[in-house]
Structure formats: structure tokens, C-alpha cells
């Protein structure tokens with residue numbers, strides 16, 4: 146950043162180059178695992194980065210982005226959407242039931258459906274609005290205390306309840322493997338749960354492990370730091 150708050154031209158070029166390289170790597174990984182590259186969608190995770198960092202990537206043609214907080218998305222995305230039609234915004238962080246209405250106004254895809262009270266709140270708001278976002282169920286494959294998501298053991302019943310009790314069209318599953326374990330077994334587990342529930346989409350793989358995720362069937366990889374650079378630590 147310069148003093149004026151404008152990004153240095155070098156940073157803009159770097160991010161666009163990094164974005165192009167990640168896209169290429171995703172396509173290559175897809176082909177190497179015998180898949181059509183068009184079946185792997187890059188969700189560019191722009192959390193913590195401002196419009197000045199995001200805009201060059203939008204200008205280069207990227208349209209699918211992920212944010213983890215409703216309020217941050219509200220601050221950044223309405224203005225960007227006006228300038229760049231066709232944006233598809235994914236919520237990849239936990240959603241509080243009292244923010245469902247606002248989330249539905251901002252996001253096209255909610256990847257973090259993770260509990261009955263949220264499913265119920267979503268169903269209510271969808272009925273009121275008359276249209277639904279695309280929905281993924283988050284699975285806590287590592288059964289980590291601090292992480293959101295249904296456990297693998299609860300997943301089938303939760304997906305069934307979303308569909309039957311709440312009338313929600315679930316299109317896929319999402320997971321964030323434990324940071325201290327090899328991710329592949331978690332990706333394989335998510336793929337297995339999706340297959341037995343008839344779900345076509347798998348949101349898995351981040352900057353450090355998207356190659357393995359694509360090999361194991363990821364349809365959506367969520368990539369932040371490999372494109373935008375390191376985020377400030379919370």
C-alpha cells in the first residue's frame with residue numbers, strides 16, 4: 146500500500162498473475178485426474194482484503210468470490226457488484242440465525258448450513274422472499290470442538306431433515322480439514338458422504354491443498370492467500 150491507500154501497480158500485477166496461475170493449476174489438476182476443467186470452480190476468497198485488492202481480479206474476469214463475514218461482505222460487495230455484473234458471492238463462514246435475512250440479500254451461495262436452527266431460519270426466510278440461495282452443508286470431518294459443521298455421523302440425518310422437513314435444496318457439501326492433519330482422508334470422507342446422499346458438489350481445498358482436493362473430486366476450491374497474499378493474523 147502507498148500512503149494514499151492505493152495499491153502499488155506491482156501488487157495489482159502480482160495478484161492478477163497469481164490468480165491466472167491458480168486457475169491454470171486447477172485446470173491442470175482437473176485434467177490430470179481425468180476430469181473436465183469446467184467442473185472445477187475457483188472461489189476466490191477475498192476476506193480481509195479491500196475493494197482495491199479485489200477489483201483487479203474482477204477486472205481480469207473472475208466472478209466467483211468467497212467471504213466469511215456478513216458484515217464485511219455488506220461493506221464491500223454491493224458497490225463492486227454494481228460495477229461488475231455477474232458476481233457470484235459465497236458465504237464460507239458461520240451464519241448466525243439473526244443474520245439470515247441480510248445474508249440472503251448479499252450471498253448467492255451459502256456453504257455453511259450446519260445446524261437445524263439455521264436450516265429452519267433459512268427455510269422461513271426463503272419462503273418469505275420467494276427465492277432461495279444455493280446451499281451447501283458444512284461437515285466437520287475432523288470432529289473438531291472449535292469448528293462448525295455437522296459431524297460425519299450426523300450428516301445423513303441432517304441432510305435428510307434439510308430436504309424433507311425444511312424443503313431446502315441442498316446442492317453439495319463443504320469441509321475445512323484440521324490444520325494439523327493430512328487433508329486427503331477428510332476430502333475422501335466428504336466425497337463419500339456426498340455420494341451416498343446424491344450430492345454432486347464438493348467445496349473442499351484451500352491454498353495449501355487444492356491439488357489433493359481436486360484429485361478427490363472437489364467441484365469448488367476456496368482459495369485466498371495463494372491469490373491475494375498473506376492475511377493479517379487475527
Ligand SMILES: *Cc1c(COP(=O)(O)O)cnc(C)c1O
Pocket residue numbers: 190192213237238321351352353367368369370371
Ligand atoms: C479463509 C478461508 C479459505 C481460504 O484460505 P487460504 O488458505 O487463504 O486459501 C477457504 N475456506 C474458508 C472457509 C476460509 O475461511
